[in-house]
Amino acid sequence: MVEQAERLRRTPLSRERILRAAVALADGAGIESLSMRNLAQDLGVVPMALYKHVANKDELLDGMIDVVVGEIDPLVPDVGWKQAIRQRILSARQVLRRHPWAPLAIESRTMATPAVLAYLDSMIGTLRAGGLSVDLTHHVMHAMGSRILGFSQELFDTDRRAGRSGPTEPGPPAPLPPEVAARFPHVAEIATAASHDDASVVGQGCDDQFEFEFALDLLLDGIERLREQGWTSSR
Template structure:
């Protein structure tokens, strides 16, 4: 079969990244190779290397595209509200790009949006009275919650949550597991498991703990 080729001089870095994002979103990172990307864009593989030198450079740039989607907190707002907006933004973005879970915080050469986003969070925490050490712990705890929840969300969606809670309950023998049976009965009438509600509850708990980290530790008190 003949591969359709893009017209000459139509390839740009933006088009390369858009194609890579589409490929990763639809098929996952394992499917994102230079050859597969070139096929999708209708160009020769060597054309891709003009815009990204290596697969790792492509991932660095692709992660930066995701960071561009995220809310960047400012020091003009109340720190809990700003972190809440950022957390919900990250949660939403990871829902659109589940492949990013494994690479968002692991880039050796982070891009400008990546660095700016981290700087903004640390600036917010520092301005709110967190010490450098307390800010580091706060950031780690909050991201652990966000990424951990997103991973759980992705795993549940990967097995198909179109099945109702009643069908799941009826497909298991819970006669020796009364707590699980009670939980299954509670959600049997629901259309879907309330993941978003659980995220908001968990985020509130995480932020309450982070506030104590500041006020009870070596950061400034209110």
């Protein structure tokens, strides 16, 4: 192990090596732990050595996002557009679950990275090749939102809304205080509901994967109906 670590330290520094080390650092300790100093320490170099390959932390984050997006499976050829889109979105979700910091990083960028743009372009191309008009495809992309990249902002996902990017184990939802539950009974009822199939639930409370696929299938089925109807917006 010591010899392997020493061999890695002697490996010439490159942009790819820096980006993959940054991804590993964020995976292990969260995106908040990422700094040029910490990254340089992991790589066994001085911080200034990193700047020969990445101009600043923003460029580092962009590159990390592209590394992650590059792990998503390519589109499956010779299948219907709906199956191809569904499979790739679920592949994206698997990738982002391996890198729980990535959704917040993607959302934080003011401009999409090249890999994200290429991903979106290929998905739009699949929708168009499947017979969706430009008008319908435009609205579909709005409806999909971040779900097209494999993640969504969940209403009851308090960890993510609080900005915590590390992996979390599924657990029972925290009960609402009695006075709050009494004032908002319908919210209390939904927040504590867990009526999924046993085969789908990975823990107590809501199964994030089940909820994601449920909403994805609703969208895809609705999009298919609109495509068959030749739907156009009223604009």
